[in-house]
Amino acid sequence: MKTLKNNLKSTFLILLSTFILTGCSKDDNPAVIIQEEVITTLTATLVPVGGGTTITFKSLDLDGKDGPNPPVITVSGDLLADTTYNGSMEILNETESPAEDVTEEIKTLDEEHQFFFQATNSLATFTYVDFDSDSNPLGLEFTLTTSATPSSGAIIITLRHEPNKSASGVSDGDIANAGGETDVQATFPVTIK
Amino acid sequence: MKYYILIVACCFINIVHSQNCDSRFYGEVHDFHDGSPIIAATIYIETLDKYTTTDIDGKFSIANLCDGELIVSVSHLGCETKRLEIQISGDSFYVINLEHHIEELNEVKVEGKTITKLTKTSQETLLKTDAIERFSAFSLGDALKQISGVSSINTGNLIVKPVINGLHSSRIIVMTNGVRLQDQEWGIEHAPNIDLNTVGSVNVIKGADALAYGGDAIGGVIILQPSNVSLKDSLYGKTIISGHTNGRGFSLNSSLTKTYKKGWYLGAQATMKRFGDFETPDYNLTNTGLNAKGFSIKSGYKTFERGFNFYYSYLNNEIAILKSSHIGNIEDLVNAINSQQPLVVEDFSYNIEAPRQDVTHQIIKADFYKRFKKFGRLQIQYDFQNNQRFEYDIRVGDDKDKPAIDLTLKTHTIRTNLKVDSKSDRIYKFGLNVGYQNNFANPETGIRRLIPDYDKYDAGAFAISDFRLSDKTNLNFGLRYDFSRIEAKKFYLTSRWEERNYDVDFSNIVIDDLGSQLLTNPVFDYHNISASAGIAYKINDNDSFMFNYGLSNRAPNPSELFSDGLHHSAARIELGDLRMKQETSNRISGTYKYNRNALSINLEAFYNLINDYIFIEPTGTELTIRGAFPVWSYNQTNASLLGLDVTANYKFNEHWSLNNKSSFIKGRDLTKKQALIDMPSFKTVNILGYSNKKWLQLNTELQSELVFRQNEFPDNNFNVYIPTIDSEVLLDISSPPPTYHLLHFQSDITLNLSKQTNLNIGLNITNIFNTSYREYLNRLRFFADDLGRNIMLQVKFNY
Numbered sequence: 001m002k003t004l005k006n007n008l009k010s011t012f013l014i015l016l017s018t019f020i021l022t023g024c025s026k027d028d029n030p031a032v033i034i035q036e037e038v039i040t041t042l043t044a045t046l047v048p049v050g051g052g053t054t055i056t057f058k059s060l061d062l063d064g065k066d067g068p069n070p071p072v073i074t075v076s077g078d079l080l081a082d083t084t085y086n087g088s089m090e091i092l093n094e095t096e097s098p099a100e101d102v103t104e105e106i107k108t109l110d111e112e113h114q115f116f117f118q119a120t121n122s123l124a125t126f127t128y129v130d131f132d133s134d135s136n137p138l139g140l141e142f143t144l145t146t147s148a149t150p151s152s153g154a155i156i157i158t159l160r161h162e163p164n165k166s167a168s169g170v171s172d173g174d175i176a177n178a179g180g181e182t183d184v185q186a187t188f189p190v191t192i193k
Numbered sequence: 194m195k196y197y198i199l200i201v202a203c204c205f206i207n208i209v210h211s212q213n214c215d216s217r218f219y220g221e222v223h224d225f226h227d228g229s230p231i232i233a234a235t236i237y238i239e240t241l242d243k244y245t246t247t248d249i250d251g252k253f254s255i256a257n258l259c260d261g262e263l264i265v266s267v268s269h270l271g272c273e274t275k276r277l278e279i280q281i282s283g284d285s286f287y288v289i290n291l292e293h294h295i296e297e298l299n300e301v302k303v304e305g306k307t308i309t310k311l312t313k314t315s316q317e318t319l320l321k322t323d324a325i326e327r328f329s330a331f332s333l334g335d336a337l338k339q340i341s342g343v344s345s346i347n348t349g350n351l352i353v354k355p356v357i358n359g360l361h362s363s364r365i366i367v368m369t370n371g372v373r374l375q376d377q378e379w380g381i382e383h384a385p386n387i388d389l390n391t392v393g394s395v396n397v398i399k400g401a402d403a404l405a406y407g408g409d410a411i412g413g414v415i416i417l418q419p420s421n422v423s424l425k426d427s428l429y430g431k432t433i434i435s436g437h438t439n440g441r442g443f444s445l446n447s448s449l450t451k452t453y454k455k456g457w458y459l460g461a462q463a464t465m466k467r468f469g470d471f472e473t474p475d476y477n478l479t480n481t482g483l484n485a486k487g488f489s490i491k492s493g494y495k496t497f498e499r500g501f502n503f504y505y506s507y508l509n510n511e512i513a514i515l516k517s518s519h520i521g522n523i524e525d526l527v528n529a530i531n532s533q534q535p536l537v538v539e540d541f542s543y544n545i546e547a548p549r550q551d552v553t554h555q556i557i558k559a560d561f562y563k564r565f566k567k568f569g570r571l572q573i574q575y576d577f578q579n580n581q582r583f584e585y586d587i588r589v590g591d592d593k594d595k596p597a598i599d600l601t602l603k604t605h606t607i608r609t610n611l612k613v614d615s616k617s618d619r620i621y622k623f624g625l626n627v628g629y630q631n632n633f634a635n636p637e638t639g640i641r642r643l644i645p646d647y648d649k650y651d652a653g654a655f656a657i658s659d660f661r662l663s664d665k666t667n668l669n670f671g672l673r674y675d676f677s678r679i680e681a682k683k684f685y686l687t688s689r690w691e692e693r694n695y696d697v698d699f700s701n702i703v704i705d706d707l708g709s710q711l712l713t714n715p716v717f718d719y720h721n722i723s724a725s726a727g728i729a730y731k732i733n734d735n736d737s738f739m740f741n742y743g744l745s746n747r748a749p750n751p752s753e754l755f756s757d758g759l760h761h762s763a764a765r766i767e768l769g770d771l772r773m774k775q776e777t778s779n780r781i782s783g784t785y786k787y788n789r790n791a792l793s794i795n796l797e798a799f800y801n802l803i804n805d806y807i808f809i810e811p812t813g814t815e816l817t818i819r820g821a822f823p824v825w826s827y828n829q830t831n832a833s834l835l836g837l838d839v840t841a842n843y844k845f846n847e848h849w850s851l852n853n854k855s856s857f858i859k860g861r862d863l864t865k866k867q868a869l870i871d872m873p874s875f876k877t878v879n880i881l882g883y884s885n886k887k888w889l890q891l892n893t894e895l896q897s898e899l900v901f902r903q904n905e906f907p908d909n910n911f912n913v914y915i916p917t918i919d920s921e922v923l924l925d926i927s928s929p930p931p932t933y934h935l936l937h938f939q940s941d942i943t944l945n946l947s948k949q950t951n952l953n954i955g956l957n958i959t960n961i962f963n964t965s966y967r968e969y970l971n972r973l974r975f976f977a978d979d980l981g982r983n984i985m986l987q988v989k990f991n992y
Contacts, residue, residue: 029682029704029705029712030634030636030642030645030646030682030684030712031636032636032684032707032710032712033636033638033639033640033641033642033684035639035640035641036592036639037590039818040818042818059818061817061818062688062709063686063687063688063689063709064686064817064818065759065817065818065819065822066641066686066689066757066758066759066766066817067686067688067689067817068686068688068689068692068815069688069692070815070816070817071816071817071818095709109590112589112590118916118917120916120918120919121919153919154916154919156916156917161589161590162589162590175917180589181521181587181588181589182521182522182819182820183819184818184819185522185818185819185820185916186818187916
């Protein structure tokens with residue numbers, strides 16, 4: 001029984017010292033996590049076919065998806081009725097300096113991305129101009145054709161990562177069955193005159 | 194050399210031996226605690242039909258005995274008569290120490306299962322092995338719902354957290370095998386890491402009266418104890434196998450224990466569970482499977498006077514979370530709530546895909562105890578727990594297989610307990626504990642940490658006294674002090690830091706400014722005082738009542754303090770608050786027990802006033818570049834909880850019985866003068882039982898479970914702008930689901946294969962009529978129905 005007690009005593013001492021040692025270590029600071037694949041900025045540039053004022057839509061959210069600040073939405077001007085615009089998209093990560101051009105990454109991984117365009121009040125219709133290596137739509141280049149009558153509403157641009165491009169309607173630009181993860185969703189208030 | 198033989202349930206013997214046939218069996222009988230002689234104890238030699246009683250000095254003698262083995266039974270008033278085998282060779286002098294306190298003998302027993310309650314004046318319920326084994330394939334939370342007043346808060350049907358009188362998570366202490374479970378219990382989607390198959394009995398104590406376990410159990414304490422180890426040369430075990438139609442699952446558990454008369458023991462146990470997708474009456478719940486593996490080993494040396502125990506357990510749960518509950522932004526949530534159908538329904542599969550959890554919990558425990566004659570019992574224990582939690586969300590690109598959450602929580606605790614019980618009418622318990630906890634959030638996830646790295650230091654001390662004023666009256670007083678310090682290193686987004694106004698209140702804790710992020714070093718100290726007082730009074734054999742008061746304080750947990758961003762698996766932004774204060778609970782309770790012939794009734798009422806009650810509720814939306822997300826914020830208010838739990842049992846005859854368990858609770862936010870969120874609704878369970886020992890010990894039960902709609906809830910609904918339809922839509926995140934009624938059937942028979950072995954076969958059907966329903970306290974109620982019918986066949990083999 002004596003040896004048993006001694007054994008127990010030493011076991012407890014060892015445990016106790018482990019306890020104290022682990023208790024006193026570590027004064028280092030944890031590593032900061034810089035979120036990868038952050039998107040802060042979406043800019044759609046709309047150039048009217050046959051000349052006229054170029055319109056830009058911009059959504060800028062410098063504190064990203066975790067931050068409390070809402071994205072700043074800017075629309076540079078009104079769209080003209082019954083007009084076709086050639087659209088192009090630029091996606092940036094402005095938390096880095098200089099800003100990282102995410103557009104290039106989307107181009108490289110074009111099968112994994114697709115933009116979707118929606119308009120309220122039948123303000124406009126959209127067609128895809130660029131396609132990925134599987135001939136499915138991508139949407140970095142697109143056309144926007146405004147309705148014939150002046151009105152106002154919103155245009156919603158969504159970028160999905162890893163959508164199911166073969167799902168019903170997706171290649172026609174219908175987001176309903178697309179799945180995947182939303183990288184960007186921006187709503188732009190527009191007026192057509 | 195003396196050696197010890199221990200008797201059954203009540204008695205304890207100490208033997209010296211010599212040699213011959215004309216032998217005399219003589220000795221003394223003493224009370225173990227104060228050493229006083231016990232008068233008129235009966236010493237009965239069954240084999241020879243001879244008996245004697247002890248005299249006024251506690252002495253006895255039986256002459257003219259032959260050498261050999263004798264079967265002796267020793268009994269005394271207040272003790273059960275039990276048999277004891279002893280060797281006689283020559284004149285043998287025995288000192289027999291009788292043990293009056295039955296509960297003391299839980300630690301050492303030769304046979305039988307004298308599992309007792311741990312408190313005399315608290316609202317305590319005991320679940321024995323039989324009641325637990327039925328839930329071998331399920332979780333702790335499921336098993337505890339048998340108790341009136343205990344419900345659960347769920348994420349699906351596999352993540353089940355017990356709710357005691359409306360309170361859960363950090364407000365409940367789970368003690369397993371003497372170890373306070375530390376497994377990141379703060380989150381609603383963090384279920385207790387317990388394998389029920391390691392558990393022999395469960396005591397549930399409502400409220401914070403059991404101060405020996407901790408001062409912050411505002412809700413209650415759940416004490417899980419392993420099966421008792423018998424003190425005889427024996428090898429025994431059991432195997433439980435069950436198959437289930439819903440989820441097409443099986444569960445297998447097996448245990449084996451070797452014991453020695455001298456007190457040594459060695460045991461091992463292993464469990465395996467595998468389930469695929471569960472189903473509702475109408476559709477599959479895609480991605481809801483389970484893969485669980487666990488084992489434990491125990492060893493030690495136990496006698497009444499001293500002993501030590503070593504315990505190790507490993508449990509890994511891989512739990513799939515309903516695929517439809519993964520939502521992108523708030524539009525998906527609106528669609529899910531309004532469609533009332535899961536968005537993803539696929540064919541049955543055993544695959545466990547993201548979103549999923551993979552949690553491993555390990556416990557190492559060593560303890561030593563020594564009992565001192567005429568004084569009491571001292572115990573010292575060390576335990577270490579390692580909790581590794583991975584949460585995988587649906588991620589894309591290179592991060593596909595990376596967890597979104599990767600936390601390692603390590604906890605060391607040393608505790609000592611001293612029980613002074615030399616006077617059976619005045620028992621004192623003292624205890625000290627110190628603990629160190631470290632949480633490490635792995636940055637490899639690439640996602641900002643929701644719970645930061647932190648160190649936590651705890652120290653506590655308590656004193657409890659139990660007084661028996663008379664056979665009718667018991668009193669209990671307890672006092673406890675706890676200190677805890679949390680030192681965290683936490684990154685905040687600068688924009689969040691400013692939005693929360695922390696730049697005004699906490700500018701001194703910023704230790705590094707990285708531009709868009711700040712590294713902060715919050716250090717918080719909490720001093721908690723808790724107290725309890727209780728009285729139990731027995732009016733007569735039929736009626737008794739208890740009255741209790743408990744004061745307790747709980748320090749805010751890391752989630753309540755530090756949450757500050759998108760919780761991916763919940764698709765919501767969760768915001769804690771560094772300004773959180775401790776919660777203070779004042780709880781009074783009264784219990785009335787009625788017991789006459791066939792009818793027994795137990796009424797438990799309570800009123801719990803909680804100042805600075807911390808709760809999480811939906812508070813709006815935040816718009817980000819990815820769309821809008823719902824925001825859930827931790828807030829504090831003054832709250833009151835009022836409730837009544839009823840258990841009634843009526844025996845028609847030896848075969849038929851009727852049992853009712855009902856619980857009612859009303860939770861109020863006293864500041865806002867409205868109902869509290871997430872309170873269990875009124876529930877009543879009626880059980881018609883039939884049992885017949887002659888028919889292979891048949892037990893059958895038909896159970897009706899009626900859960901009413903929760904009509905008292907705060908209205909946290911708000912309008913959400915949905916861009917794709919260009920309009921505002923009401924997000925109904927508050928309305929509870931309707932009343933539901935379920936019928937369950939349960940039956941089992943036992944076949945005795947030999948003296949030592951038996952086979953128990955059970956057939957259980959839950960939700961017999963395959964009723965569609967949703968439960969208010971299931972977080973996945975927004976996305977899908979609850980479970981449909983399940984038929985379970987369980988075979989239990991005891992050997």
